[in-house]
Amino acid sequence: MKNISLYVLVILCLSCQGTKIEQLLRPSSPYGRYLQGLKASDLKNYSMVREWEEAGKRVLADSNQVELPYKELTRFDPAEPEAASFLFSASEGQKITVDLKLLSDTSATWFIDLFEVKEGGELEELKIEGEKYTSKYPVKSGDKFLLRLQPELLRGGLVELSISYTPSLSFPLLEKSYLNIASFFGDPRAGGRRQHEGVDIFAARGTPVLAVREGRVSRVGNNRLGGKIVRISSGRYFFYYAHLDSQLVAVGTKVKPGDTLGTVGNTGNARTTAPHLHFGIYATGWKSVDPLGFFQKAPELPGSSMADSVLFSNWARVKPALVNLRQGPSTRSMILDKLEKQAVFRIMGKTQGWLRIRLPDERQGFLAENLVELVETPLEQRTIQPSDFLKVNWWSPVFQHSSFSGKAEVLGSFGQFDLVAAANGIHLWVKKQDSPV
Known part of the structure; x- marks a missing residue:
């Protein structure tokens, strides 16, 4: 009861100082603030506001599942409240990057919202960094994510959406990349009695070993397994460098990406192998983490063809006798339904030979482009x-x-x-x- 009284007192004091109660309760995301503004405007009693909100909610429960990197050309009809969502997986250490290119109406406002999908399907909204239509989010734990895309009311147009990932760390050896990793996280060690808690990158003896992120040297030592080692403390992670030939830093030294920590060798239990760097990442609590996601860069996808824009929002139909409607643009994706010949739908987007479609009952999915024809010729x-x-x-x-x-x-x-x-x-x-x- 005392806490409730204190809360009321704080609200009253803020009100006396000119702070509006609505400011305390205002949604933090641009999407939430825009929706709140619609409901407070003269349009609040119009059905188009309700339909816009319902479109945004509906896609959170019925998402297309894609694999990164993903690129789609799509068009949103300004006359019809629309939204789209995409479910995907990402690994710890990857930096999710979202880029939206406005190809027609460049004055429209678009909302890009990213959610983490928790156990049980609950959605937790995430704060993404970056400029207006180029956003990034560093993945702190490997999981599923959902991206929602929706233009403001009565606006839309042709856009190209790209969802990809970039590395969050620089690589520890010059002129090498994650493609040079020769032994991976989880590989068996000691005849299967333990697992590899890092990655191995082979290089000539004496090759400089570099800091991957700003941090502080927390340990320089020598042990039976790792030989000469250096450990860097950086936020919630420790970076572990082992089998070094030489150590060139002292405990307490502050380092930046690219600073030399030591050189490649084969000390410790690597005496019988060629010189290489063992690199490990440990989270708080000394939990080992797979370093691969921290270094991976997504392959580049080809740009979209503007000629495909004539397909969007048009009615199309199934050509073969029976086709699989899939959750994602791949024959590996889950089958959502089977559509019979002449079944009609609208084409919402295109990606790499697949069409994202919407059925008359609002369900969405993907069909291979060669299974579809426009309804230009009557049956x-x-x-x-x-x-x-x-x-x-x-x-x-x-x-x-x-x-x-x-x-x-x-x-x-x-x-x-x-x-x-x-x-x-x-x-x-x-x-x-x-x-x-």
């Missing part, structure tokens, strides 16, 4: 009768009306309905003639 003709059941869009109520009667072109189907182009050019959903009411 057949049918006559709409006054007794036919119609929908103007997938979620609208079913109705009957004689004003839509007449010839129509069938473009495809979904569920119990055909998608047709009526004589006046309007797209309608018409219940199939052999489907039950």
Whole structure:
């Protein structure tokens, strides 16, 4: 009770000093502040504000799963509240990098939000660094992450999204990289009685060994396994250099990336092997961490073709008899559903020969591009009768009306309905003639 009274007193004092209570409760993210502003504006009672918020929530529960690096060309229709999300894995030590290029409407505001997916599926919003549309986040523990992309209300356009990763440490040997690692974390040692707690990089004896991050020398010593060693303390990590031929720093020395700590050798239990550096990373509590993620650089992906932009938001349909709708752009990705021939959908984005699609019922997934065709050529003709059941869009109520009667072109189907182009050019959903009411 005392704590509650103290809290109320603090609020009252701040109010007397001119501090608004709303400022204390204001969401910290740009997305949250924008949504709060919409709800406080004259637009708060309009359905488009509610639909914009619902679009952002919906994609958090139904995400596309991709592998990094990932690059997609996509277009968001300004007239329709839309959002997209991408689920991916990243390793400790990697720095997630997100880059959004605005290719049409460069004045629009876009929201890029990154979440860590906790056990049980809970989402924890993360604070990402960087400029407006180039963001970075250093991964502190290997896990799953979710990225949400959404433009401001009534804005959109053509954009290229790139999600990748960069190394968070410089490499400990000059003119070498993670591709030169010869023995990896977790490899068996001592006949399988223990595991390798680092990586080995072979190099000529006397090659300079370098600091990978700013820190302080916390130990310089000699032991049976590691031989001549140097240990650097840097924030939540310790960097361990072993089998050195010489040690060139003293305890307490402050170092920066690129400073020489010693030279490559084969001391300790490496006496019978060629000279190499054993490099290890330990987190607080002396927990060993795989160094590979700290050094890896993602391969470059080719740029997108602007010619593909004609596909987006258009209706398309399945060409073969049966295709797999997948969670990600790979034949290794989980199958979400099987779509029959002539099933229709909208194309939302393209990446490396795959199309990200949205079904009429809002579910999303990926189809290989060669399994898809646009609905430019009608499949057949049918006559709409006054007794036919119609929908103007997938979620609208079913109705009957004689004003839509007449010839129509069938473009495809979904569920119990055909998608047709009526004589006046309007797209309608018409219940199939052999489907039950």
